[in-house]
Amino acid sequence: MGREHVSPHQQPTRRTLDILATLIAFPTVSRDSNLGLIEWVRDCLRGHGIGARLSYDDSGAKANLFATIGPDLPGGIVLSGHTDVVPVDGQDWSSDPFKARIADGRLYGRGACDMKGFLAAVLACVDRLAAAELRRPVHLAFTYDEEVGCKGVRTLLADLQAARISPAACIVGEPTDMQVVTAHKGSRNYRCCVRGKEAHASRTQDGVNAIEYAARLIGRIQDLADEYALAPREDSAFDTPYDTLQTALVNGGLARNIVPRDCEFIFGYRYLPDSDPDRIVGSVQDYARDHVLPRMRRKFAAADILFEKQSDNPALRPGPNAAIARFVMGLSGAGHAGPHVSYMTEGGLYQQAGVASVICGPGSIEQAHRPDEYVELSQLARCEAMVAGLCEHAAEFQTDTETTGEAR
Numbered sequence: 001m002g003r004e005h006v007s008p009h010q011q012p013t014r015r016t017l018d019i020l021a022t023l024i025a026f027p028t029v030s031r032d033s034n035l036g037l038i039e040w041v042r043d044c045l046r047g048h049g050i051g052a053r054l055s056y057d058d059s060g061a062k063a064n065l066f067a068t069i070g071p072d073l074p075g076g077i078v079l080s081g082h083t084d085v086v087p088v089d090g091q092d093w094s095s096d097p098f099k100a101r102i103a104d105g106r107l108y109g110r111g112a113c114d115m116k117g118f119l120a121a122v123l124a125c126v127d128r129l130a131a132a133e134l135r136r137p138v139h140l141a142f143t144y145d146e147e148v149g150c151k152g153v154r155t156l157l158a159d160l161q162a163a164r165i166s167p168a169a170c171i172v173g174e175p176t177d178m179q180v181v182t183a184h185k186g187s188r189n190y191r192c193c194v195r196g197k198e199a200h201a202s203r204t205q206d207g208v209n210a211i212e213y214a215a216r217l218i219g220r221i222q223d224l225a226d227e228y229a230l231a232p233r234e235d236s237a238f239d240t241p242y243d244t245l246q247t248a249l250v251n252g253g254l255a256r257n258i259v260p261r262d263c264e265f266i267f268g269y270r271y272l273p274d275s276d277p278d279r280i281v282g283s284v285q286d287y288a289r290d291h292v293l294p295r296m297r298r299k300f301a302a303a304d305i306l307f308e309k310q311s312d313n314p315a316l317r318p319g320p321n322a323a324i325a326r327f328v329m330g331l332s333g334a335g336h337a338g339p340h341v342s343y344m345t346e347g348g349l350y351q352q353a354g355v356a357s358v359i360c361g362p363g364s365i366e367q368a369h370r371p372d373e374y375v376e377l378s379q380l381a382r383c384e385a386m387v388a389g390l391c392e393h394a395a396e397f398q399t400d401t402e403t404t405g406e407a408r
Contacts, residue, residue: 012380020120024109030084030148033061037083043336048130052260061146064156070134072116075168078139081119082146085111099247106374110349113363113375121383135395149311153346157353169324172347173361179338180384181359182325185317187344189268191308192193197300198261207259208300211252214263218247237340245269273315314348320380324356327397331389348362355375
């Protein structure tokens with residue numbers, strides 16, 4: 001089912017470029033509402049006779065959109081992307097980040113590659129999908145708050161479960177240079193709160209310095225990171241073939257003449273699909289319980305160390321994705337699967353919900369989150385060709401269950 005590669009000089013349609021310019025003009029930074037964009041997409045779909053489900057966050061200021069094109073049947077393929085973008089505060093842009101600009105074969109703007117370029121290419125093909133006699137449904141899923149912990153897709157998946165909508169597979173259009181990525185790392189983040197005892201700085205013996213004990217834990221996290229880096233998985237397809245940890249934020253103390261009572265820090269880790277994330281955090285918690293807290297409580301019985309999970313995004317495992325990976329490689333013209341990646345996506349959550357998933361979209365992750373973010377026009381053209389291929393070939397996709405007869 002191979003398709004011809006799109007020439008690197010081929011241009012996307014004017015419709016894709018116009019839609020992308022419109023999407024970029026919505027400043028959907030995660031801290032703000034995305035309703036303007038979502039409602040604009042809903043109205044566009046309505047113009048093609050396509051209804052959409054909206055699922056909202058608790059505030060009602062943000063929403064996901066889910067729409068089905070084609071027959072009302074179980075299964076089908078989801079084209080999924082997030083609508084939120086990262087802030088531009090403090091970044092040195094050459095032009096207005098929320099006004100699309102084309103130069104030197106690239107389209108610039110916040111979200112151009114991460115990931116409104118994919119959304120635009122999908123929306124530009126809606127008329128073709130709607131006119132095609134699809135034998136299997138093609139679903140569109142546009143989410144909120146991916147950049148701050150994949151929050152929106154959890155609401156969307158819960159809504160689909162309640163409505164008994166069960167897609168078979170998903171293409172998450174994160175920027176991969178149109179390579180088909182079948183696996184990525186998982187991600188967790190924790191807040192650690194250390195409670196000691198304050199005292200005058202001239203009598204440190206009367207206090208329990210929360211910052212200093214937090215530093216012992218932070219050192220332990222770095223020691224673990226070093227241990228993992230010294231033992232990479234030799235057979236791994238990841239560019240960073242080991243689990244990584246880091247401390248990202250630290251806050252503590254009131255004044256230089258007070259022994260600090262409180263210190264909190266945020267740490268996180270990215271783990272390989274076959275790693276146990278509970279073991280990773282467990283080793284930090286065990287060190288706190290067995291080595292740090294006893295020293296604190298010898299001086300002050302009420303001292304404490306608490307851990308709070310802030311985010312938990314599962315890894316995307318390659319095994320369950322074989323059928324959809326083969327199919328998308330055919331649509332995209334890719335001869336083989338791309339490398340496994342260390343960044344996380346919504347794909348792990350789709351897979352966790354029983355939807356086989358791969359990552360494939362226009363643009364490079366190296367451009368994401370940077371000033372003067374851009375997507376190559378040739379990449380948009382390749383994405384258009386992939387989505388357009390679903391018009392003709394959506395019915396060809398078979399899950400591994402359908403291929404082998406085995407239970408998924």
